[in-house]
Amino acid sequence: MPETTAPPVGPLLRASGLTKSFRVPRSASGSTSLRALDGVDLTLDRGETLGLVGESGCGKSTLARVLLMLERPDRGTLSFDGTDPFALRGKQLLAWRRRVQMVFQDPFASLNPRLNAAELISEPWRTHRDLVPRRDRAERVRRLLEMVGLRAGDAHRYPQEFSGGQRQRIGIARALALDPDVIVCDEPVSALDLSVQAQVLNLLAELQAELGVSYVFISHDLSVVRHVADRVAVMYLGGVVETGSTEEIFTNPRHPYTAALLSSAPSPLRSDAPSRERILLTGEVPSPVDPPSGCRFRTRCRHSEDLCSRTAPPVEAVSGDPAHTAACHFPLGPASAGSGASGG
Amino acid sequence: MNALRESIHRTRPTDPAAMEVDGLSVDIRTPEGVAHAVRDVSFTVRSGRTLALLGESGCGKSMTALAIAGLLDPVADVVGGRIRLNGADLLALGASERRRLAGPELAIVFQDALTALNPVFTVGAQLGEPFRIHEGLSRRAARDRAVELMERVGIPEARSRAGAYPHQFSGGMRQRLLIAMAVALRPSVLLADEPTTALDVTVQAQIMELLRDLRTERDMALVLITHDLAVAAEHADDVAVMYAGAIVETGPIGEVFAAPRHPYTRGLLSSVPGGGRPGEPLRFIPGSPPDLRAVPSGCAFRSRCHLARERCASHRPELSGDERGRTVACHYWKEATDA
Numbered sequence: 001m002p003e004t005t006a007p008p009v010g011p012l013l014r015a016s017g018l019t020k021s022f023r024v025p026r027s028a029s030g031s032t033s034l035r036a037l038d039g040v041d042l043t044l045d046r047g048e049t050l051g052l053v054g055e056s057g058c059g060k061s062t063l064a065r066v067l068l069m070l071e072r073p074d075r076g077t078l079s080f081d082g083t084d085p086f087a088l089r090g091k092q093l094l095a096w097r098r099r100v101q102m103v104f105q106d107p108f109a110s111l112n113p114r115l116n117a118a119e120l121i122s123e124p125w126r127t128h129r130d131l132v133p134r135r136d137r138a139e140r141v142r143r144l145l146e147m148v149g150l151r152a153g154d155a156h157r158y159p160q161e162f163s164g165g166q167r168q169r170i171g172i173a174r175a176l177a178l179d180p181d182v183i184v185c186d187e188p189v190s191a192l193d194l195s196v197q198a199q200v201l202n203l204l205a206e207l208q209a210e211l212g213v214s215y216v217f218i219s220h221d222l223s224v225v226r227h228v229a230d231r232v233a234v235m236y237l238g239g240v241v242e243t244g245s246t247e248e249i250f251t252n253p254r255h256p257y258t259a260a261l262l263s264s265a266p267s268p269l270r271s272d273a274p275s276r277e278r279i280l281l282t283g284e285v286p287s288p289v290d291p292p293s294g295c296r297f298r299t300r301c302r303h304s305e306d307l308c309s310r311t312a313p314p315v316e317a318v319s320g321d322p323a324h325t326a327a328c329h330f331p332l333g334p335a336s337a338g339s340g341a342s343g344g
Numbered sequence: 345m346n347a348l349r350e351s352i353h354r355t356r357p358t359d360p361a362a363m364e365v366d367g368l369s370v371d372i373r374t375p376e377g378v379a380h381a382v383r384d385v386s387f388t389v390r391s392g393r394t395l396a397l398l399g400e401s402g403c404g405k406s407m408t409a410l411a412i413a414g415l416l417d418p419v420a421d422v423v424g425g426r427i428r429l430n431g432a433d434l435l436a437l438g439a440s441e442r443r444r445l446a447g448p449e450l451a452i453v454f455q456d457a458l459t460a461l462n463p464v465f466t467v468g469a470q471l472g473e474p475f476r477i478h479e480g481l482s483r484r485a486a487r488d489r490a491v492e493l494m495e496r497v498g499i500p501e502a503r504s505r506a507g508a509y510p511h512q513f514s515g516g517m518r519q520r521l522l523i524a525m526a527v528a529l530r531p532s533v534l535l536a537d538e539p540t541t542a543l544d545v546t547v548q549a550q551i552m553e554l555l556r557d558l559r560t561e562r563d564m565a566l567v568l569i570t571h572d573l574a575v576a577a578e579h580a581d582d583v584a585v586m587y588a589g590a591i592v593e594t595g596p597i598g599e600v601f602a603a604p605r606h607p608y609t610r611g612l613l614s615s616v617p618g619g620g621r622p623g624e625p626l627r628f629i630p631g632s633p634p635d636l637r638a639v640p641s642g643c644a645f646r647s648r649c650h651l652a653r654e655r656c657a658s659h660r661p662e663l664s665g666d667e668r669g670r671t672v673a674c675h676y677w678k679e680a681t682d683a
């Protein structure tokens with residue numbers, strides 16, 4: 001790369017107003033629309049890790065599929081390195097897709113048991129034929145194995161012969177094979193035992209330092225997110241309710257849902273566990289087929305007022321920090337931050 | 345002040361036991377040989393307290409629970425031990441007597457509520473069944489009791505929902521139903537095997553709260569089986585840490601987590617994210633647990649232990665303890681805690 005290239009300006013990836021609905025059967029006779037994403041705004045910088053948290057069904061996976069350019073949003077735009085990939089078709093779209101790869105949760109289910117490690121790692125090159133010249137592939141596989149902490153001798157072993165942590169390493173090598181700018185990690189360590197989890201998280205951090213790759217890191221485990229993420233986006237029922245630096249989100253949550261989520265998450269390192277005041281949410285997440293009017297969190301929010309059912313709260317900067325935003329009419333004061341401060 | 349303490353921990357680690365497991369061992373016959381899945385496991389649970397049986401995948405937690413509940417697979421055999429529950433040794437009882445105790449004395453809740461509930465019967469009928477079998481209630485009276493139970497575990501509109509089928513409930517609600525079924529006959533011991541692992545954190549917190557309330561109000565002993573240190577820390581009074589089929593450390597959970605003694609417990613706690621500074625590499629235990637078909641002689645942890653020496657290969661460390669209810673199975677734990 002020529003050294004005169006101007007440093008890229010702005011975020012690597014910017015999503016604005018992403019909205020995506022699916023048709024789902026309602027009864028034997030008809031179908032209805034489920035809004036999986038509802039006006040999601042996000043940015044991701046180069047070399048940054050964005051933690052994405054929220055409960056199941058909140059739209060994390062749909063968002064991941066849009067970022068992977070596998071799912072076209074109904075509304076909203078995606079700008080990736082200055083280009084809207086959804087404006088492209090065919091080969092050109094494929095070329096952009098290469099730049100965002102995925103690491104899955106379940107290293108057992110996500111690897112084809114009939115392919116050995118070398119074949120698994122080189123498989124993506126069958127779609128992206130021109131990326132690595134054929135004569136360089138064996139060497140490249142060897143280097144990828146080494147990068148993820150496996151031995152050259154592992155190239156000819158099959159997924160069944162590896163432990164869960166090793167399989168996750170193969171999954172990571174496979175994502176790296178296409179030299180991506182972004183890796184979407186969907187619960188990458190939640191199927192792993194604690195001590196193995198630590199090794200995989202360390203590996204992801206080393207690779208980021210070495211390659212400058214960005215991660216979108218989806219996890220339900222808040223202590224993991226707190227450890228890996230530079231910034232965090234909290235999702236609820238298809239929308240981002242709060243974003244900010246990891247430190248801000250964990251020590252100074254301003255959206256009532258974020259505070260409740262942090263307070264629900266147990267931590268083994270907390271000595272005050274029994275005496276801590278918990279915000280126990282009542283009820284469960286409403287169906288995205290029939291979301292509440294106004295603020296989507298209002299049916300479980302203990303600060304809800306009339307306004308909340310009438311008008312959807314705008315996303316606004318809180319804490320005087322433009323990077324810390326929340327979608328709430330009555331954001332929590334900084335004083336109540338203590339309730340969530342120990343969340344990780 | 346004291347009254348408050350009493351209401352939080354109404355029993356102490358030294359109160360009489362609701363159930364005592366003593367030297368329990370389970371072997372599993374596999375095509376590649378016999379796996380010693382549970383090896384000489386002993387622990388005590390007390391009424392009104394929660395014991396976390398904590399360990400990583402495959403360490404034998406579920407096998408221990410299944411052996412206690414008498415629900416082992418045909419390929420698995422209890423090859424030793426005693427389980428004392430209200431004066432009886434469960435393992436000495438015949439199958440029919442054991443079934444009679446299932447429900448009134450001992451109940452178990454599993455992780456996967458959908459497979460544990462019968463899809464073809466309404467939840468009202470399933471929840472009423474224990475009352476019909478054990479208390480001889482009529483269909484109608486059993487149903488009333490079922491509705492009461494559903495209300496108690498927090499299912500909204502219980503009376504009308506009693507006519508619904510399991511798949512019509514959310515994951516969290518199904519887990520509530522399962523808990524209702526388990527506590528229907530007021531067991532003195534409730535085993536909960538990863539009861540919230542499949543659930544979202546906010547729902548997980550609700551379910552754990554429900555279990556805790558039921559435990560307290562019915563003075564049950566709760567055995568919480570989990571791989572999740574955080575869930576254990578938050579919801580248990582005592583902990584028994586398992587590794588490769590054996591218990592390596594026990595004690596009041598606050599004390600164990602604040603000052604772990606066994607090198608495995610220490611390693612496990614130090615690999616929790618959040619211990620060091622953000623951005624710093626996490627610590628981890630090198631290597632992996634042994635194959636249970638070929639457990640090494642002496643201490644099963646020795647291939648991964650930085651303190652291991654000859655004696656660890658020649659002598660199996662016994663669980664031994666102090667008067668505060670803390671026990672540890674390691675020859676050299678004092679050195680680990682000095683380091």
Ligand SMILES: Nc1ncnc2c1ncn2[C@@H]1O[C@H](COP(=O)(O)OP(=O)(O)OP(=O)(O)O)[C@@H](O)[C@H]1O
Nearest residue numbers: 372374381400401402403404405406407408571636
């Ligand atoms: N039916 C079976 N046949 C052969 N081996 C089995 C069988 N069931 C369990 N095992 C083995 O017995 C050991 C203990 O299993 P167990 O299910 O008790 O572990 P666990 O601690 O509950 O793990 P997890 O956290 O994954 O649920 C494991 O090595 C497991 O592979």
Ligand code: SF4
Nearest residue numbers: 295298301308328329
């Ligand atoms: S807008 Fe109202 S209902 Fe929504 S989170 Fe804020 S206070 Fe709660």
Ligand code: SF4
Nearest residue numbers: 643646649656674675
């Ligand atoms: S007995 Fe020996 S090998 Fe086992 S944990 Fe203790 S020091 Fe380590």
Ligand SMILES: [Mg+2]
Nearest residue numbers: 405406407537
């Ligand atoms: Mg289990």
